Amino acid sequence: MAKIKTVQNTASVNQYIASLADEHKRKDGRKIVKLMRLATQDKPMMWGDKIVGCGKHHYTYADGKPGEICNVGFAPRARSFAFYLANFPGRDKLLAKLGKHKFSGGCLHISKLEDVDEKVLETIIKKAYLHGLKSGA
Numbered sequence: 001m002a003k004i005k006t007v008q009n010t011a012s013v014n015q016y017i018a019s020l021a022d023e024h025k026r027k028d029g030r031k032i033v034k035l036m037r038l039a040t041q042d043k044p045m046m047w048g049d050k051i052v053g054c055g056k057h058h059y060t061y062a063d064g065k066p067g068e069i070c071n072v073g074f075a076p077r078a079r080s081f082a083f084y085l086a087n088f089p090g091r092d093k094l095l096a097k098l099g100k101h102k103f104s105g106g107c108l109h110i111s112k113l114e115d116v117d118e119k120v121l122e123t124i125i126k127k128a129y130l131h132g133l134k135s136g137a
Contacts, residue, residue, distance in 0.1 A: 006048035006069060013044050013052050017076075025076050028113045032074055032081065035118065039126040040072065051075045051084070057132045071132040072125055083108040085124065088131035094124050 017029040033044050033052060042054040053070020061067055073084040085091075085108060095103065099116035102109040108124070110116055 004067070006051060008053075008056070008068075008070070009046050009048075011046040011049065013046055016046060016049075016052070020076055024112065025081075028081065029076055031113055031118075035122050036072065036074070036125055039122045040129045042071075042129070045070070047073060053084070055129060055132065057086070072129045077109075080109040080111045083110070083125075085128035086132040088127045090127070091124065094120055094127070098124065 013033060017026055017033060020026045020029060029052075036042075036044050036052070036054050040054040044052050044054050047053045047070045051070065051073045052075070053073030055071030057069050057071045059067045059069070070084065072086070075082045075084075080102070084106075095101065095108070097117065098120045100111070101116060110121075113121075
């Protein structure tokens with residue numbers, strides 16, 4: 001079995017955000033890190049080399065082996081920020097209030113923070129985080 005690359009590590013979240021080539025991504029990335037810390041009351045950590053996440057979510061693969069990933073997280077991608085969030089009751093209603101976004105492949109995609117209501121995003125992150133704690137952390 002291949003070694004899992006997306007594991008929590010001690011790399012600096014601030015250094016990772018500072019290394020982003022696009023200034024707009026750096027600015028929004030810093031805001032998202034603060035928003036995640038506020039929403040979760042947890043310290044954002046690096047998961048692999050490109051995902052910033054809070055908390056731990058434990059799960060079991062189909063073959064019975066255990067796995068672990070961040071409870072909530074985001075990754076700055078070329079066209080958007082991809083948010084990794086658990087599905088929780090009421091998520092669709094909040095997404096309807098969020099603003100300009102896409103939802104595909106189980107991920108919430110936001111091009112830039114100014115396109116969305118940051119308070120709604122904070123609520124989505126908080127509810128996903130708490131739901132993840134209940135369902136398998």
